[in-house]
Amino acid sequence: MDIWPLSLVALVPLIVALRGQPVRRAAGLGWMAGFTMTMTGFYWLLDMLKVFSGFPTPLCILFMAILCAYQGGRIALAGWLYGRAEARGWPAPLVFALAFAASELVFPLLFPWYYGASVHNAPVLMQVADLGGPILVGLVLVCAxxxxxxxxxxxxxxxxxxxxxxxxxxxxxxLAAGYGFLRVRTIGQVMAEAKKVRIGIVQGNMDLFVRKNAYHVYVGRTKELAKSKEVDLVVWSEGAVPSPRAVTEATYKEEIQRGLTKQLGIPTIVGSVLRTPPAERGGRMTYFNTALMADEDGKILGRYDKQYLLAFGEYLPFGDVFPVLYKWSPNSGRFTPGTSLDSLPWGEHKIGALICYEDILPSFVQKLVKHGDPDLLVNLTNDAWFGDSTEPWIHLALAKLRAVEHRRFLVRATNSGVSAIVDATGRVVVHGGTFKEETIIGDGRFMRAWTLYSAIGDIPWYLTTAAIVAMGIWSRPKRVAKAA
Incomplete structure (x- = not known):
């Protein structure tokens, strides 16, 4: 992920291999490439499955292979679309570009990733994301x-x-680099004039299962920041208060203020788990992965419940249909997704909250920004289940594009790293390390800016998908030679 020049050449073997192949073979070559990519690049899935499923290693390897076989289906889809359209006489380079974009848009991944994130540390090549999101960034690289x-x-x-x-x-x-150079300069001027906010991120580095001291670590660090008067806003990680707090929908604000946030003394975005009694949710205890906005007096100003839950960690696929799966996998969570896209209010400002891997879902963030019109984006994450691997850094790399797409600052507070503040050009202002308890302090800016991607989202890529599907159905018209 950090050797960005490779993104200009990494697809060449696949492009060469696909040229002139029958449809089935093109799909098979695509799948082979995708399976290899994910089995090696997502090596950290094995430890996650071992930790959360409780299954023995051989079985986890099998599950990982099955998962990566599915994930590799995205490149298989690109190969299949390519094979059909090329066989009908359409230009191979155009067909590959369209098929690649369509596969990134429509193939549902359990662990989403985009080729465009390969240039996360080459800011001038990232800036076209405000026009077309990560797919456009990826297409620029595909052209090379x-x-x-x-x-x-x-x-x-x-x-x-x-x-x-x-x-x-x-x-x-x-051309993309030229556009990026100009945008970095102009957005830099806008950032310099925007209202500054001093932010403190508490990274607790709590163990996934034994987290008895989590409450004291986060509260203690926050009180220190309040006493120092160095920051205006404190952000906690996802599930910083891991023990589910039993609340009712009618009284949870007062209960959280009285039992937790009143003592903090500074505006804080708190990551917590809320539990509502069976009587309120159809006879079953309900759990929510939640971000709460508290003011300096501890009053709860707003709440956001995570909507995209993590498979195996927060729910089991088909678990509601086959409840026995939860007995077989006792370490898996059973959370309920939220439904509201409202921003967290804080005075005259609105903060768009994202939890866990929601910050790597461009279409979801586009909807959230369009609905709530926040002037700051905040992500609460816990990547500890992936270990001290490349996953936390890959997560940050993918998330950077959200700041570019919407020209907002992005604050990432993670339990075990990588916590960071990303500016509106995708550059990291400040970041911490991995697997250590620390407090990261840096400057953010309250910004709102119109971008084409914020306005229209993935509409161009749906049209692209329709085009490549049409090419796979209808043959290219043959040109008729003109008589002399």
């Missing part, structure tokens, strides 16, 4: 890959390369 693939294919055929493809493959990344 297509140009190099065209040169290699021509060399193999001992023919001259199509100069149009090579020119486009060079021009598109250069």
């Amino acid at each position: 890959n297509l140009a190099l693939a065209e040169i290699l294919l021509a060399w193999r055929r001992r023919e001259k390369a199509d100069n149009r493809i090579v020119a486009i493959g060079i021009a598109v990344p250069l």
Whole structure:
């Protein structure tokens, strides 16, 4: 994820391998590439499955292989779409680009990722995300890959390369970089004039299961920040208060203020687990993964319940249909998703809350920003279940694009890292480490800015998907030679 120049060449072998292949073989080559990508790049899934499922290692390896076989289906879909459209006479480079974009849009992943995040530490190449999200960033990189693939294919055929493809493959990344350079400068000026907020992030580094001291760590660190008067706002990680607090919908604000937030003495976004009694939710105890906004007096100003729950960690797929699955996997959670996209109010400001991997779902964040119009984005996360692997850094890399897409600052408070503040150009202002208790302090800005992606979201990519599907159905019209 950190060697961004590889993103300009990494797809070349796949592009070369797909050229001229029958549809089934193209899909198979795509699946093989996707399976290899996910089995190696998502190696940390094995430890997560071992920790949460309680199953023995061989069985977890099997489950990981099944999961990665499914995840690899995204590249298989791209190969299948490519094979059908190329067989009907459509230009191969155009077909690959459209198929790649369509697969990133429509294939549902349990652990979402986008090729465009490969340039997370090359800011000038990220800025087109405010036009078309991560898929557009990825297509810029695909163009470079297509140009190099065209040169290699021509060399193999001992023919001259199509100069149009090579020119486009060079021009598109250069144009994107030029746009990025200008946007970094203009957004930098806007950030300099925006209202500043001093933010303290408490990273508790609590163990996933033995978390007896979590309450004291987060409260103690927050009181220290309040006493120092260094910060205006404190942000806790996801589930910072892990023991479910039994509340009722009618009185939870007063109960949380009295039992927790009144003593903090500073505006704080608290990550907690709320539990409502069976009488209120159809006869079953209900659990919510929640972010609460408290003012300096501890009064609860707003609440956000996580909507996209993590498979195996917070729910079991098909668990509601087959309840016995929860008996077989006792470490899996059984949470209920939230439904509201409202921002957390804080005085004249509105804060868009995201929990866990919701910050890597561009379409969801686009809806949340369009609905709530926040001037700051905050993500509460706990990546401890993935261990001290590359996953926390990959999560941060994917999340950076949300700041660019909506030109807002993004604050990420994580239990075990990587906690960070990301500015509106996707650059990290400050970040902490992994698996250590610490307090990270940095400056954010309250910003609102219109972007094309905020306004229209993924509409262009739905049209792209319709186009590649049509190409896979109808053959390219043949040109009729004009009479002399």
